[in-house]
Amino acid sequence: MKRLLLLTAIFLSGCAAGPAVTPTETISLYVDNFNNADIKLLNETTESPFFWLRGTERNVYKSYGDSVDFDGLRSNGWSYSKINSLELIYEDSETSMVNMNFSRYDEDDQIILTGSANYLLINDDGVWKIKGGFAPTKLSTGQD
Numbered sequence: 001m002k003r004l005l006l007l008t009a010i011f012l013s014g015c016a017a018g019p020a021v022t023p024t025e026t027i028s029l030y031v032d033n034f035n036n037a038d039i040k041l042l043n044e045t046t047e048s049p050f051f052w053l054r055g056t057e058r059n060v061y062k063s064y065g066d067s068v069d070f071d072g073l074r075s076n077g078w079s080y081s082k083i084n085s086l087e088l089i090y091e092d093s094e095t096s097m098v099n100m101n102f103s104r105y106d107e108d109d110q111i112i113l114t115g116s117a118n119y120l121l122i123n124d125d126g127v128w129k130i131k132g133g134f135a136p137t138k139l140s141t142g143q144d
Contacts, residue, residue, distance in 0.1 A: 017125065023085075023096040023097075023121045026084055027098050027100055027119060030119075030130060040065075045137055050062075050132055053135070054137065066144070067078060067141050068141045069142035072141075072143055072144070077112050078142075079106050081103065081104050081105070082105060083101075084101040086098060087099040093123060096120075100117055102117075103115075117135040118131070120135075
């Protein structure tokens with residue numbers, strides 16, 4: 001009987017499904033929400049508190065929405081962003097890291113910035129959420 005219970009437990013643990021959306025799909029969703037300037041959905045796809053390490057600047061925010069100012073981005077010419085590439089750097093059952101290379105465009109579809117950032121994601125009860133971002137340079141979030 002113990003053996004049957006052990007085999008059942010092993011079988012069921014092997015059948016446990018991971019998050020339905022992959023880490024790279026989560027980043028794509030994040031960019032869609034960013035382009036829509038949807039603070040509510042951005043806060044839902046990120047984990048609080050949220051952190052940014054951009055160049056030598058390090059900040060922790062109560063939520064992702066506190067880290068971005070879309071009016072400020074627009075005043076600097078931003079209209080939308082587009083992913084150039086996504087690379088899954090690491091993934092286990094609890095954490096993952098995704099590199100995103102992206103471009104920001106103005107209203108005339110001209111590139112105004114190309115940059116990259118690495119995003120740390122955590123598995124929050126079966127849902128990948130972005131905990132923070134690391135960028136080699138100080139990418140503007142519209143607050144500067």
